[in-house]
Amino acid sequence: MASPSRSGVFAAETDQRLEAYAESITFDSRLYQQDIRGSIAHADMLRSVGLITEEEFTQIRKELEVIRGQLDRGELPMRFELEDIHMHVEQALIDATGDVGRKLHTARSRNDQVSTDVRMWIREALDKIDELLLGLQRAFLGRCEDDFDVIIPAYTHLQRAQPVLAPHYWLAYIEKLQRDRGRVADCRARVNQSPLGIAAVAGTTLPIDRQQTAAALGFDGITANSLDTSSDRDFVLESSFVLSMIASHLSGWAEEWILWSTVEFDFIAIPQQFCTGSSIMPQKVNPDTLELTRGKSARVMGSLQTLMLLVKNLPLAYNRDLQEDKPPLFDAFDTTQAMLELATPIVAGAELKRESIAARIEKGYLDATTLMEWMIRKGMPQRTAHHLVGAIVGAAMEKGVPLAELPIETLKELSSEIDESVYEVLGTQNAVAAFCSEGSTAPQRVREQIAVWKERLA
Numbered sequence: 001m002a003s004p005s006r007s008g009v010f011a012a013e014t015d016q017r018l019e020a021y022a023e024s025i026t027f028d029s030r031l032y033q034q035d036i037r038g039s040i041a042h043a044d045m046l047r048s049v050g051l052i053t054e055e056e057f058t059q060i061r062k063e064l065e066v067i068r069g070q071l072d073r074g075e076l077p078m079r080f081e082l083e084d085i086h087m088h089v090e091q092a093l094i095d096a097t098g099d100v101g102r103k104l105h106t107a108r109s110r111n112d113q114v115s116t117d118v119r120m121w122i123r124e125a126l127d128k129i130d131e132l133l134l135g136l137q138r139a140f141l142g143r144c145e146d147d148f149d150v151i152i153p154a155y156t157h158l159q160r161a162q163p164v165l166a167p168h169y170w171l172a173y174i175e176k177l178q179r180d181r182g183r184v185a186d187c188r189a190r191v192n193q194s195p196l197g198i199a200a201v202a203g204t205t206l207p208i209d210r211q212q213t214a215a216a217l218g219f220d221g222i223t224a225n226s227l228d229t230s231s232d233r234d235f236v237l238e239s240s241f242v243l244s245m246i247a248s249h250l251s252g253w254a255e256e257w258i259l260w261s262t263v264e265f266d267f268i269a270i271p272q273q274f275c276t277g278s279s280i281m282p283q284k285v286n287p288d289t290l291e292l293t294r295g296k297s298a299r300v301m302g303s304l305q306t307l308m309l310l311v312k313n314l315p316l317a318y319n320r321d322l323q324e325d326k327p328p329l330f331d332a333f334d335t336t337q338a339m340l341e342l343a344t345p346i347v348a349g350a351e352l353k354r355e356s357i358a359a360r361i362e363k364g365y366l367d368a369t370t371l372m373e374w375m376i377r378k379g380m381p382q383r384t385a386h387h388l389v390g391a392i393v394g395a396a397m398e399k400g401v402p403l404a405e406l407p408i409e410t411l412k413e414l415s416s417e418i419d420e421s422v423y424e425v426l427g428t429q430n431a432v433a434a435f436c437s438e439g440s441t442a443p444q445r446v447r448e449q450i451a452v453w454k455e456r457l458a
């Protein structure tokens with residue numbers, strides 16, 4: 001059978017090789033729910049403006065629902081000559097209803113149809129991602145009370161820098177994920193504009209009502225320019241950027257916890273359900289889930305790259321190149337979803353190795369900056385204090401002790417401004433307690449933030 005898109009203008013049959021080359025049904029069948037919902041809304045609009053009769057609409061809707069059932073059960077055969085999901089559904093309708101079905105495509109093109117379907121699909125997928133992001137935020141938040149007593153080194157350049165409360169780390173990830181959710185929401189607003197009714201590229205001469213279909217399909221409004229809309233895939237690229245940013249956050253987190261789970265760090269135990277063994281080394285418990293999270297993030301970012309390249313040289317408006325947007329789009333969503341689904345139980349179930357962390361927390365002079373600020377409070381210029389504390393750290397290194405174990409005589413030799421009260425800020429416990437600024441790891445500030453997030457994520 002010839003493709004329904006081949007009008008009477010064609011004298012030759014389609015080459016078989018082109019049929020296989022051009023089909024998208026193998027991947028866009030994922031849009032069938034959206035396609036049928038969009039078609040019913042479109043037919044309903046055609047009825048209300050008088051382009052089809054009440055009876056025709058009833059028949060179309062009924063038959064489209066039957067087709068939906070067939071698709072649900074995988075009963076509608078794929079035929080490459082029908083190219084995509086849009087023509088499969090339409091042809092099934094025509095096969096069942098004849099001329100009535102032949103009216104469905106009135107004032108519609110696959111160009112506005114595919115954009116409508118994909119926008120509806122992305123909208124739902126973004127909602128799912130947002131739900132998963134919220135779940136992951138809750139997993140981090142759920143750890144905050146239990147881990148409140150644990151002090152961990154904060155690193156810069158992956159060198160020990162300053163001491164922080166473990167929940168300060170967890171809250172850091174909650175913030176990142178919140179920005180991700182903000183991007184999801186912003187993106188969703190631009191996705192959720194109805195393209196339906198721009199038809200192929202210039203609009204239609206028929207008296208359609210675009211507002212009606214937009215409202216029926218849950219869009220916030222309609223797109224304003226038919227040429228722009230026919231060509232526009234910004235929403236596909238933008239959503240894949242949003243996913244890439246999420247993937248980047250998850251990859252950084254995975255890398256950190258992979259390091260933390262090594263013998264060298266020994267900060268965390270990843271739940272064994274999410275680890276694998278080695279086929280030769282019996283002692284191995286490998287953090288494969290986290291490694292795959294780091295690895296799969298590359299796929300998500302690769303999708304964004306593919307999409308950027310896909311659209312960059314396209315003249316207005318629709319070009320068939322755009323069909324190639326779906327595999328990277330779907331893959332980016334599927335991959336990000338899987339990454340989030342696995343991150344959440346790992347975050348919730350991992351155990352901090354309290355003793356191991358505590359055994360080495362006084363190494364690395366995490367309290368040096370606190371000491372410097374103590375000198376500043378005494379009236380010493382920052383640069384002078386910075387230099388002095390460097391010398392004090394040098395003396396401690398020589399003796400092989402932490403700052404808190406330097407005898408007062410040694411300290412006084414290095415600066416006459418130091419007295420016994422200096423010990424109140426030395427040692428990581430004291431150093432953490434000395435913080436006060438907003439956004440810092442000060443226990444009171446961290447408590448406030450936990451309370452804020454408990455309310456926000458409730």
Ligand code: ARG
Pocket residue numbers: 024028083084110111114318320322323324
């Ligand atoms: N399968 C096509 C796509 O995904 C649908 C639009 C086809 N439009 C066209 N004028 N051939 O882009």
